[in-house]
Amino acid sequence: MFDKIPFLIGLRYTRAKRRNHFISFISLTSMIGLTLGVAVLILVLSVMNGFDRELRERILGMVPHATISSTSGFLDWPNVAQQLEQDPRIIAAVPYVKAQGMFTSRGNVRGALINGVLPEQEGRVSIIDQHMKAGHLDDLKAGEFGIILGDLLARFLGVNVGDKVTLMLPEASITPAGVFPRMKRFTVVGLFSVGADLDSNLAVAHLGDMQTLMRLGDDIHGVRLQLTDLFDARRVVWEQLQVLPKHLRGSDWTRTHGNLFQAIQMEKRMIGLLLMIVIAVAAFNIVSTLIMVVTDKQGDIAILRTLGATPGTIMAIFMVQGTVIGLTGTLIGTVLGVLAALNVSDFVAWVEQLLGVQFLDSSVYFISYLPSELKIDDVWVITGAALVMSFLSTLYPAWRASRIQPADALRYE
Structure with a gap:
């Protein structure tokens, strides 16, 4: 009841x-x-x-999951990249040259990080080609000194596709007139926008142009790695450094954006x-x-x-x-x-x-x-x-x- x-x-x-x-x-x-x-x-x-x-x-689509670099030269990078890509946890390993400098145009000055990349391989480690507002990654041609700027960086400088910008590197060049910062004039060939702070402080140029500007010859700064699991980056880098030449060193995204x-x-x-x-x-x-x-x-x-x-x-x-x-x-x-x-x-x-x-x-x-x-x-x-x-x-x-x-x-x- x-x-x-x-x-x-x-x-x-x-x-x-x-x-x-x-x-x-x-x-x-x-x-x-x-x-x-x-x-x-x-x-x-x-x-x-x-x-x-x-x-x-x-952000981690633009920032490398991990990098293998060297302070004493990296001329043998194709062999290192081939060895790294044999690891099933590593999707791709591509070369890069990195520099920090100041862009100037029409009286505007802005600091930025410049990555020298191979356009045909950059899509393997970056999403930049999926977020181009103007131009295309393939518009970077070796010897033409073209550059792709973040959308906000271009706005700060007041430039658009086809305009000229001057890059000043914090390295001195000795000329008959004295010591001057190393400078080079680039042509803006594209703009990207990923909706992050990278839009205001990142630029991309051709690897060969950056090698010429920084007088590296055929040398590079390192290789960027794209991993199947970005949270496994630290362990992958550590294990690879155990079998790679001793002069190489590694880093991963947790050191730059982990916080x-x-x-x-x-x-x-x-x-x-x-x-x-x-x-x-x-x-x-x-x-x-x-x-x-x-x-x-x-x-x-x-x-x-x-x-x-x-x-x-x-x-x-x-x-x-x-x-x-x-x-x-x-x-x-x-x-x-x-x-x-x-x-x-x-x-x-x-x-x-x-x-x-x-x-x-x-x-x-x-x-x-x-x-x-x-x-x-x-x-x-x-x-x-x-x-x-x-x-x-x-x-x-x-x-x-x-x-x-x-x-x-x-x-x-």
């Missing part, structure tokens, strides 16, 4: 209009708190996942923890709601006990009521959070266009838009945690209700 009673009465208590409106308000507040907490946590973690994805795909990646991971964990506490506070409000309901329903509890309801039945009634509140708030929050995570990028872009402002300036932040990546694992963890906390919040009030004695409850009725 009493098998279905806990479920039916618990639902009735949830739907019923109470004499005490304050209890109804607290119940609604608990539900809204759970909804907002779950929705915001899903949204925020999705945005953090988006930043993490952009870091991997954009940024770790910061995003740390922020994701801390923000997740803080927002989980918000969900816990909302779930804890269920305790207050149920305790007041138990006090308000003492007469009903006493009547049920006199009709034969066991303490377990009474306890189950209020556990059902609290669980329904938690389940409703959690499910609504999950739906809202998923919808927000799937549309937040477009919504922010629309607001930026409407207001004429850019919230994430690419000259300040490493990407210029708000990314979002919804992961189903995060949704399950958040939803499960909210449901568990909601259920646990029902135990103490339900236990208090089961301890009420009919005689004491009906004494003053």
Whole structure:
């Protein structure tokens, strides 16, 4: 007889209009708190996942996963590259020459990193060719001293495709007129935009032109590696250095951008923890709601006990009521959070266009838009945690209700 009673009465208590409106308000507040907490946590973690994805795909798509270099010459690089590519974890190994210098044009001056690359091989280790705004990587021809600039770098210099820029290297050239910085005039043949800070401080030239400018002959600075798993970069480099010539040294992306990646991971964990506490506070409000309901329903509890309801039945009634509140708030929050995570990028872009402002300036932040990546694992963890906390919040009030004695409850009725 009493098998279905806990479920039916618990639902009735949830739907019923109470004499005490304050209890109804607290119940609604608990539900809204759970909804907002779950929705915001899903949204925020999705945005953090988006930043993490952009870091991997954009910045680490332009920055080499690892490099093998030498300070004493690297004339035998084709043999080293061939040996490295025999490792199944290494997708490609291509040569590079790297320099830091100052670009000048029309009175504008800007520092940048210049990579000398082989255009026909650069696509094996970089995504630059997929993000060209103007021109093409193949427009870099040896001996023509063409250069491809980041979009923001070109804007700072006030140049476009076809314009001239002067590159000054921090190396002196001795001339009859005295000692001058080494300078060379380049023609802008292309512009790229990856939506990261690299757009403002990176330029790409042909490997042969940079070798000529830096007077390296056929020498290079090193080879860049593209790996199947970028998180395995440190171990791969260490193992390769054990079998490569001793004068070679290695580096990987964790030394240049590892702190940024770790910061995003740390922020994701801390923000997740803080927002989980918000969900816990909302779930804890269920305790207050149920305790007041138990006090308000003492007469009903006493009547049920006199009709034969066991303490377990009474306890189950209020556990059902609290669980329904938690389940409703959690499910609504999950739906809202998923919808927000799937549309937040477009919504922010629309607001930026409407207001004429850019919230994430690419000259300040490493990407210029708000990314979002919804992961189903995060949704399950958040939803499960909210449901568990909601259920646990029902135990103490339900236990208090089961301890009420009919005689004491009906004494003053």
